Amino acid sequence: MPPTFKLYDTMTRTVKPLETVEPGHLRFYCCGPTVYSHAHIGNFRTFVNADLVVRVAQALGWRVTYVSNITDVGHLTQDDAADAGGEDKMARALASKDGERFNSVWELAEHYEQGFRNDWNRLNLREPEVRPRATQHMREQILAVEELISQGRAYETPTGVYFSVDSFEDYGKLSGNRSRDDLKVAVREVVQDDNKRNPADFALWKKDDKHLMQWHSPWGWGFPGWHLECSCMARAYLGDTIDLHAGGEDLVFPHHECEIAQSESLTGKSFSNHWMHVRFLQVDGEKMAKSAGNFYTLRELVDVRGFDPLAVRYALLATPYGKPLNFTLTNLEAAERHVRRARSAAQRVSEALGKPFHQVEPGPTRWDRVYDEALEALCDDLNTSVALARFLEAIKDLTKEESWTPEEAVEAARLLRRFEDLLGLIGGERTSEEAAEPTEDAAWIEQKINERAEAKKAKNFARADAIRAELDAAGIELRDSPSGTEWVRRPQA
RNA sequence: GGCGCCAUGCCCAAGUGGUUAAGGGGACGGUCUGCAAAACCGUUAUGCGGCGGUUCGAAUCCGCCUGGCGCCUCCA
Numbered sequence: 001m002p003p004t005f006k007l008y009d010t011m012t013r014t015v016k017p018l019e020t021v022e023p024g025h026l027r028f029y030c031c032g033p034t035v036y037s038h039a040h041i042g043n044f045r046t047f048v049n050a051d052l053v054v055r056v057a058q059a060l061g062w063r064v065t066y067v068s069n070i071t072d073v074g075h076l077t078q079d080d081a082a083d084a085g086g087e088d089k090m091a092r093a094l095a096s097k098d099g100e101r102f103n104s105v106w107e108l109a110e111h112y113e114q115g116f117r118n119d120w121n122r123l124n125l126r127e128p129e130v131r132p133r134a135t136q137h138m139r140e141q142i143l144a145v146e147e148l149i150s151q152g153r154a155y156e157t158p159t160g161v162y163f164s165v166d167s168f169e170d171y172g173k174l175s176g177n178r179s180r181d182d183l184k185v186a187v188r189e190v191v192q193d194d195n196k197r198n199p200a201d202f203a204l205w206k207k208d209d210k211h212l213m214q215w216h217s218p219w220g221w222g223f224p225g226w227h228l229e230c231s232c233m234a235r236a237y238l239g240d241t242i243d244l245h246a247g248g249e250d251l252v253f254p255h256h257e258c259e260i261a262q263s264e265s266l267t268g269k270s271f272s273n274h275w276m277h278v279r280f281l282q283v284d285g286e287k288m289a290k291s292a293g294n295f296y297t298l299r300e301l302v303d304v305r306g307f308d309p310l311a312v313r314y315a316l317l318a319t320p321y322g323k324p325l326n327f328t329l330t331n332l333e334a335a336e337r338h339v340r341r342a343r344s345a346a347q348r349v350s351e352a353l354g355k356p357f358h359q360v361e362p363g364p365t366r367w368d369r370v371y372d373e374a375l376e377a378l379c380d381d382l383n384t385s386v387a388l389a390r391f392l393e394a395i396k397d398l399t400k401e402e403s404w405t406p407e408e409a410v411e412a413a414r415l416l417r418r419f420e421d422l423l424g425l426i427g428g429e430r431t432s433e434e435a436a437e438p439t440e441d442a443a444w445i446e447q448k449i450n451e452r453a454e455a456k457k458a459k460n461f462a463r464a465d466a467i468r469a470e471l472d473a474a475g476i477e478l479r480d481s482p483s484g485t486e487w488v489r490r491p492q493a
Numbered sequence: 494g495g496c497g498c499c500a501u502g503c504c505c506a507a508g509u510g511g512u513u514a515a516g517g518g519g520a521c522g523g524u525c526u527g528c529a530a531a532a533c534c535g536u537u538a539u540g541c542g543g544c545g546g547u548u549c550g551a552a553u554c555c556g557c558c559u560g561g562c563g564c565c566u567c568c569a
Contacts, residue, residue: 030569032569039569175496249564249569250569252564253496253564278569280562280569285562289568289569290567291568318517320507323506324563331505333518335517340531377507383507400532400533465527479532
C-alpha cells in the first residue's frame with residue numbers, strides 16, 4: 001500500500017493529499033526564472049524541491065507532465081514614478097555594465113538561459129517535459145488579452161491594457177490580500193496611469209514602440225505583462241485545470257494571484273487545485289536576493305570554491321521547503337561529506353558489480369524498510385530531514401560492508417538505484433564525463449602519490465609526510481586504504 | 494496597518510498528546526594506521542524561548558509575553 005502524497009496547499013492553508021484530475025497523472029507547473037542574470041542558489045531551492053515532487057510522484061508510479069518556463073520578456077522592475085514607462089528587467093540588464101558584452105537582449109537571454117540549464121543539470125534536476133519561453137507564446141498571450149477585453153474584464157488605456165481587479169470577485173483568495181484598501185497600496189509592476197480604473201489593476205499588455213523586445217498587437221507595438229505568460233503557457237501544455245502549481249513564496253502575491261484572475265476568467269474553471277510555495281533561503285538570517293547582493297551562485301560554489309554540485313543539492317534539501325533555510329558554508333561542508341560518502345559507497349558497489357549501479361533495475365532489497373520510510377517521509381509534505389536521515393542510514397550500511405558477492409552487489413545496486421531515483425544525491429549518470437575528465441594536475445598528483453608510496457615502502461616517513469603536506473597545501477587530501485591511495489580535492493570555504 | 498511563518502543540545506534539524514526527545518555537523522574517547530586522513534564503535538538535551546492554563550499525562554493543545562523571519566515594493 002503506497003503512502004498518500006500530502007503537501008501543504010497555500011490556498012486552503014492546510015496539508016492535504018495531492019490529487020490529480022486524471023488518476024495517476026500529475027500535471028505540474030513550476031514558475032521558472034527570469035533570465036536577466038545568473039540564478040542564485042536561492043532560486044534553485046525552489047527548483048530542487050519541485051524536482052523532489054516530480055521524483056516522489058514517479059516513485060509512486062505516477063506519470064508526470066512537468067512544465068517549467070523561462071521568462072525572457074516582460075518582467076518589470078519596480079514602478080518608478082520618474083519613469084512612467086516602467087523598465088523591463090531584460091532591458092535594464094542589457095544597459096548595465098554586464099550587458100555590454102551582448103549584441104542584443106536576445107543574446108543576453110540566450111546566455112543566461114544556457115547558464116541556467118547548466119546549473120540545472122549539475123544539480124541533477126529532472127528535465128521538464130516542456131520548458132516554454134514567454135517570447136515564443138506571443139500569439140496565445142495576445143489572444144488571451146483580446147478574450148479578456150471582450151469579457152469586459154480588461155480595458156485599454158493610452159499606455160496599455162489592464163486587468164480590472166474589481167471584475168474578479170475572488171481576487172486575493174490565494175494571498176489573503178482581500179482588503180480593497182490594502183490592495184490600493186499593493187500596486188506592482190504597473191505603470192503610473194491616471195486612466196486606470198483601480199490602482200491595483202495590473203498590466204496585460206504594455207504599449208511601447210521603443211522597447212527592445214516588441215510585438216505587433218491589436219493595441220499597437222508592445223509586449224505582454226509578466227503574469228500573462230504563465231497563465232497562457234500552463235494552459236497550452238497542461239490544460240485549463242492543473243494539479244499543482246509551484247514557485248517561490250514571493251510569487252504568492254501578486255504573480256500567482258494575477259495568474260488565477262486571468263486564467264479563471266478565461267476558462268471559467270479552477271486554475272490549479274494545489275499551490276506549493278517554497279520559502280526563501282537566507283544568509284546570516286536575512287533573505288538571499290539579487291537585489292540585496294548577498295547571494296551565492298552555483299558557479300561560485302562549484303567552480304571557484306570547489307564544492308560538489310550535489311553537496312549544494314543536499315544542503316538545499318536539508319531543511320524542509322516550508323521553513324526558511326539559513327544557508328551556511330558549514331552546513332554545505334557537512335553536505336559535502338555525505339555526498340562523498342554516498343558516492344564512494346556507490347563506486348565500490350559498481351566495482352563489485354562490474355558496471356555502474358544505475359544499470360541495475362530498482363527493486364526490492366533487504367533495506368526496503370529504510371527506503372520505504374524515506375519515501376513515506378517525503379510523502380508527508382516533503383519531510384526531507386527524515387528522508388535524508390534514512391538515506392544516510394542506508395549509505396552507512398553499505399560503507400560498512402567490506403566486500404560484496406555478485407548477488408549482494410546486485411542487491412546493493414538496486415537500493416542505490418532506488419535512492420538515486422528518489423533523491424538524486426549520488427549522481428554519476430550525467431556527471432560521469434566531467435568527473436572522469438582528466439585534469440592537467442591529475443597526472444602530477446598521481447606521480448606524487450606513487451613517490452609517497454615508494455617512500456613509505458622504504459620507511460622514509462619524513463619524505464612521505466612531506467609529499468602529503470605538499471599535496472594538502474594544494475588542496476588535495478589523501479585517503480589510504482588497503483587497496484591503495486585515493487585523493488579528493490578539498491572545497492575552499 | 495493587512496496576510497502568514499518560526500523559536501528543540503555548541504551548530505543544522507526530526508518529532509504536533511503517552512515507553513529511554515530521530516538523524517547529521519562539531520567536540521571528546523576508542524579501533525584501524527608508521528603517523529594522519531578516510532571508515533567504523535562509543536560519549537555528548539531529566540529537557541524542547543518565558544509565564545500561565547487544559548489534561549491522568551504536553552516539546553506537542555489554548556492564552557499571554559519575549560525574540561526572529563517572510564509577503565503586501567524588483568526578487569524563487
